[in-house]
Amino acid sequence: MASSIFFFLLFITFSYFPLSTALSSEAIFDAADVLADSGFVSMALTLEVIAESFLTHSPSATVFAPSDSAFRKSGQPSFDLLRFHFVPLPLPPQSLRLFTAGAMIPTMLPGKSLTVTTSSSDRITSINNIKITESPIYDDGFLLIYGTERFLDPNFQYTGPNPRSNNNPSCVAKNYTANSSDSFDQAIETLKSGGFSAMASFLGTQLSGVSEQSGITVFAPADDMVLNRIGDLSELPWFFRRHVVPCKLLWNDLVNFDDESELPTFLEGFTINITRNGGVLVLNGVQVFYPDIFFNDKVAVHGVSDALAAQ
Known part of the structure; x- marks a missing residue:
């Protein structure tokens, strides 16, 4: 009975919040204007x-746009060079500022990543030793465009100190309590407005009030992916718990994990394996496409391209 009520709540929630699966042509042409x-x-x-x-096959993206003078100096760039300036993730300024020098950002050019070169004393973020505009030129929440004075070099080699690697995660699954939490309320509202209403409903009904000092991390598949994966209603709690990690991990933490690192989840015996595919962060074979959808002192939420399943 409880599972049936929960599924009904999910259905009602989906009816009020539209799904978001790909960037629209209208958004791309608006950005061009x-x-x-x-x-x-x-x-x-x-x-x-x-x-x-x-871009119309990607739910989100960040573009680094070279100036007109860069085009005049370099001539017509190759298609591969242009793809190197497209990142399959939405990166707002607050997320970019969390990256430490040496952090890698995947691009739409297979096998090539950008490198953050911002030092702690810099006010403006730099990528591959080229500064980008402090604020996006265009930002609709899913497509963001920053300006650069020059083209970014795909052969750039970073020579500074590497960010600390977390190859032995200290996350340990713990029991949780069900107290009210402003942290959860904020996360739930953000998820609902971004097309992740299923995970929002789960947070509100099943995990509200996590009280561990280390917080939680939620890997949220979009609503249409959840609907495609739901089978037996009795499996709903297990389905969602495998998407929640018992410590708070921002995007900058995730990209610094070694390949084959494993994260525990709230589903006993289910772990999340971290790898990379062409520079893109992959969790149990599923790409992270929307990092840092939401974060505060207790909760971090990242969008994933599909539901997580055991490998």
């Missing part, structure tokens, strides 16, 4: 010509 108005005419024209062929 904003780029042109901001003095990035060459990249605006480029975006209109090439971006729709692969």
Whole structure:
């Protein structure tokens, strides 16, 4: 009976919050108009010509747009060089500022990643030793575009200190309590507004009030992915618990884990294996496409492209 009520609540929630699965052509052309108005005419024209062929297959992206002077100096860039300036993740300024020097960011050019080169004393983020605009030129929450003075070099070699590696995670699954929590309320509202209503409902009914000092991390599949994976209603609690880790891990923490690191979850015996595919962070074969959807002192939430299953 309880499972049936929970599923009914999920259905009602889905009815009020639209699903978000891919960037729209309208958003891409709106972004091109904003780029042109901001003095990035060459990249605006480029975006209109090439971006729709692969951006419309991605639910989110960040673009680093070279200036018009960069296009004049370099001539027409190759398609691969342009793809190197596209990241299959939405990276707002608050997320970029969390990266330490040496952190790697995957790009849409297979096998190639950008490197964060911002030091603790820098006010403006730099990528591959090239500063980007402090604020996005365009930002609708899913597509973000920053400006750069030059093209980013795919052959850039980082020579600074590497970020600390966490190859022995200290996360340990613990019991949780069901007290009210402002941290959860904020996370739930953010998830609902972003197309992750199923995970929001689970947080509100099943995990509200986690009280461990280390907090939690939620890997949230979009609503349509949840609906595709739900079978027996009695399995719902287990389905969701395998997406929750008993410590708070921001994106900057995740990218610093070694390949084959494992994270425990609230589902006993179910672990999340961290690997990389062409520079993209992968959890049990599923890509992280929306890092740091939400985070505060207790909760971190990251969007994943599908439901997590045992490997």
